[in-house]
Structure formats: structure tokens, C-alpha cells
Amino acid sequence: MARQKKLPPPPPGAPLWLATYGDMVTLILTFFILLFSFSSIDVQKFEKMIQSFKGSLGIMPGGATVQRNSAAFGGLSGKDAGESKKSTTSVEEVAKNLKNYLKSQGLDKGVEVRIDQKGVTISFSE
Structure with missing residues (x-):
């Protein structure tokens, strides 16, 4: 060939x-x-x-917000340092409640809850 x-x-x-x-x-x-x-x-x-x-695209209507005052996400003008501290305390409270719930359900070993700049971060371990 x-x-x-x-x-x-x-x-x-x-x-x-x-x-x-x-x-x-x-x-x-x-x-x-x-x-x-x-x-x-x-x-x-x-x-x-x-x-x-x-x-x-997966955007579903409805659902409840974590915070009782939804105006915190509305970006109201004129916020001072004291009011923004209340918002941080609310995020800490949410993280604490979530940790307590996970502990009561026995899921605290597989789930990590932490607070960072964006808010509450939930990580799942394999």
C-alpha cells in the first residue's frame, strides 16, 4: 500500500x-x-x-423572610451605625437559632453554620 x-x-x-x-x-x-x-x-x-x-430559571414566588422587618433589604437611606448594628445582631440570632435547631435534630456534625460578610453561610460536609 x-x-x-x-x-x-x-x-x-x-x-x-x-x-x-x-x-x-x-x-x-x-x-x-x-x-x-x-x-x-x-x-x-x-x-x-x-x-x-x-x-x-428557578425563581419561585412566595416564601417567608428570615427577618421580621423586611425593610432591612430595601436599602433605606439615612441609616446610622446604631441601626445597622441591629441588623448584624439579627443575623447572629438567625445563625444561633439555626445551630440550636441542627443540634436538636442531631445534624450538627454534618452541617457548619458561620457568619461572614455576606451573612449566614451554611456548609454541608460529605
Whole structure:
């Protein structure tokens, strides 16, 4: 049998067709943005679309908050140092209650609860 000749290595960089493909995708995107800019948006249909995305992305409605005062997450202006300390105490209280609950259920060995800059962090060990 005859041996096949080795092909020369391809030139470095992206293939030439990639630039044309990128231009085509950019033009199609521009075309659809132009169509969208001429359209009129029905608020009810837009809300249904947003709810559809929320459901498919795993954002579920409802649920209870950990803090009784939900205004702490609202970003009220004019907070002084004393009021922000109350919020930190509340996070510590939540962490303490969680640790006590885990201990009463016998789950404290597999779960670690700690407070960091973001709030209460729960880690599960294997």
C-alpha cells in the first residue's frame, strides 16, 4: 500500500470562514433589534413572558423572610451605625437559632453554620 502524504499544518489563527460567520450573526442581531425597536409592546404579554422566564430559571414566588422587618433589604437611606448594628445582631440570632435547631435534630456534625460578610453561610460536609 502506498503511504499517504502528510498534509501541511493549517495556518495559525481562526479559519477564514469565521469572520464571515461573525459578520452574518452580527447583521442578523442588528436586524432583529431594528424589528424590536419598531414594535409596540403589550404590557400584559411582556409580564407573562417575564413570569415564564422566572419559572424556567428557578425563581419561585412566595416564601417567608428570615427577618421580621423586611425593610432591612430595601436599602433605606439615612441609616446610622446604631441601626445597622441591629441588623448584624439579627443575623447572629438567625445563625444561633439555626445551630440550636441542627443540634436538636442531631445534624450538627454534618452541617457548619458561620457568619461572614455576606451573612449566614451554611456548609454541608460529605
